[in-house]
Amino acid sequence: MLTRYIGKMLIQKTFFIALGLTMAAWVGQSLRFTRLMMQCGLSSWGFLKIAIYLFPDLLLLTLPIGFALSVGTVYQQLHMSCQLVVARAVGWSAAAIARPVLLLGAGIIGILYATNSYLSPAAIRYFRETEMLLLRKIQILSAAEGEQVIDHEGFFVFARQKDKEGNLSDIVMRDQHVPETLRSIYAKRGRLVQQGDQILLFLEEGQRIDFDKKTQRITTILFDKYEACLSKLINSKAGMTFLAGDRVPKPHELFFNELFPTPGTVDAGRLDQLHAEAHQRLVSPLLVLVFALIGVLIVLQSGGQRDASSKNTVWTVFWVAMIECLHLGLMSFSGRYPALNFVSYGFVGGLLAFLSARLLWGRF
Numbered sequence: 001m002l003t004r005y006i007g008k009m010l011i012q013k014t015f016f017i018a019l020g021l022t023m024a025a026w027v028g029q030s031l032r033f034t035r036l037m038m039q040c041g042l043s044s045w046g047f048l049k050i051a052i053y054l055f056p057d058l059l060l061l062t063l064p065i066g067f068a069l070s071v072g073t074v075y076q077q078l079h080m081s082c083q084l085v086v087a088r089a090v091g092w093s094a095a096a097i098a099r100p101v102l103l104l105g106a107g108i109i110g111i112l113y114a115t116n117s118y119l120s121p122a123a124i125r126y127f128r129e130t131e132m133l134l135l136r137k138i139q140i141l142s143a144a145e146g147e148q149v150i151d152h153e154g155f156f157v158f159a160r161q162k163d164k165e166g167n168l169s170d171i172v173m174r175d176q177h178v179p180e181t182l183r184s185i186y187a188k189r190g191r192l193v194q195q196g197d198q199i200l201l202f203l204e205e206g207q208r209i210d211f212d213k214k215t216q217r218i219t220t221i222l223f224d225k226y227e228a229c230l231s232k233l234i235n236s237k238a239g240m241t242f243l244a245g246d247r248v249p250k251p252h253e254l255f256f257n258e259l260f261p262t263p264g265t266v267d268a269g270r271l272d273q274l275h276a277e278a279h280q281r282l283v284s285p286l287l288v289l290v291f292a293l294i295g296v297l298i299v300l301q302s303g304g305q306r307d308a309s310s311k312n313t314v315w316t317v318f319w320v321a322m323i324e325c326l327h328l329g330l331m332s333f334s335g336r337y338p339a340l341n342f343v344s345y346g347f348v349g350g351l352l353a354f355l356s357a358r359l360l361w362g363r364f
Contacts (some may be wrong), residue, residue: 002087007100009074014104018059018066025058026051038087053127056120057252062114064268067108068291071101072316075299084300095361098296105289112285117256122342125253157201159190167191171203173228182211187226201228228239251277251335276334279341286348287327291320293355323351 030051078084087097108229160170173185187206192199203226210219211252251273259278266274298312298319334340 002092002097002233003100003103006074006097007079007104009077010070010100010104013070013074014063014067014108017069018063021066022055022058025062026054029054029058045220050127050130053123056115056123057282060116060120063108063112064285064291065324066289066294067105067288068316068320069301071292071295072299072312075296076312079299079302094300097300098293098359100293101296102289105292106290109285112288113281116281116284120163121253121255125249128249128253132157171206173203180213182213184209184211185226185228202226203228254303256281272338273335274342275338276277276331278333279334279344283344284327286352287323288347290323290351290355293352294319294323297355297358 159168187203
């Protein structure tokens with residue numbers, strides 16, 4: 001009954017603390033992209049839909065910290081209300097009292113493994129591709145005089161001049177994405193306009209020349225006004241690559257199985273980075289138990305004094321921050337020095353062994 005009672009309190013506290021930390025971090029991260037929202041004319045719903053993909057990555061950081069703080073808070077409340085004193089008096093050991101922490105910690109570790117193996121990489125990959133797409137849209141709309149607005153694998157738009165109001169002159173557009181046809185468009189004037197999520201190119205006084213590669217026929221069409229929807233290319237799968245560029249995904253954007261490529265397909269430096277990321281995903285969730293045991297031990301060692309609540313919270317945050325910084329420092333250099341991957345296992349394993357021994361055989 002005591003295990004279930006403490007477990008229920010821990011779940012409630014962990015949920016609200018982790019949610020508060022995640023929301024605070026999410027708002028801080030989202031503010032960095034307000035410029036994209038303003039320049040791209042992105043709607044509030046569109047901005048929210050993109051920013052929500054930051055949640056899984058933030059959860060990997062905030063959930064362990066929230067769990068550690070909830071453990072300290074719950075056990076301090078139990079100590080101050082003498083419930084732990086009664087539990088010890090009827091024969092409950094320190095390990096038995098900490099059992100709810102270990103059970104819930106194991107569940108959180110499972111959640112973190114699922115998140116960092118699939119959910120977080122998928123969300124980050126989509127977020128980065130969308131961010132690059134929006135930045136490329138800004139680049140297209142703000143192209144300077146004499147720049148190629150677009151140039152990618154057979155598709156480009158070039159404007160010789162651009163005035164202060166954004167009007168283009170002497171425009172050349174070529175599209176070779178249809179294998180059978182080579183299309184070239186020349187226009188005296190034009191303008192790039194964004195309407196919602198679409199980028200439109202309005203052209204005036206020009207001609208379109210289509211060359212059929214099969215029949216070797218040339219078709220010429222003169223026009224006074226012509227509208228080209230660049231979003232048809234942008235919103236396609238090829239267009240995502242076209243706008244984002246041929247970008248090599250960073251290790252944290254890859255699924256866990258992708259961190260072990262076929263030998264010979266990547267260079268040694270890239271391989272070390274991938275393996276370092278894999279080790280980090282295996283080790284980092286285990287810090288949940290380290291943080292939770294620290295919270296329990298600090299409360300038990302303080303004896304449940306009423307004036308020790310704030311002090312216990314400060315010490316919990318201090319040790320959690322110190323251990324997290326040391327762990328991140330080890331992992332940041334492990335891509336360059338692969339031996340540090342095994343040092344991180346020893347670091348986390350040693351902490352777990354020490355804290356467990358302190359819990360089992362310590363005097364409180």
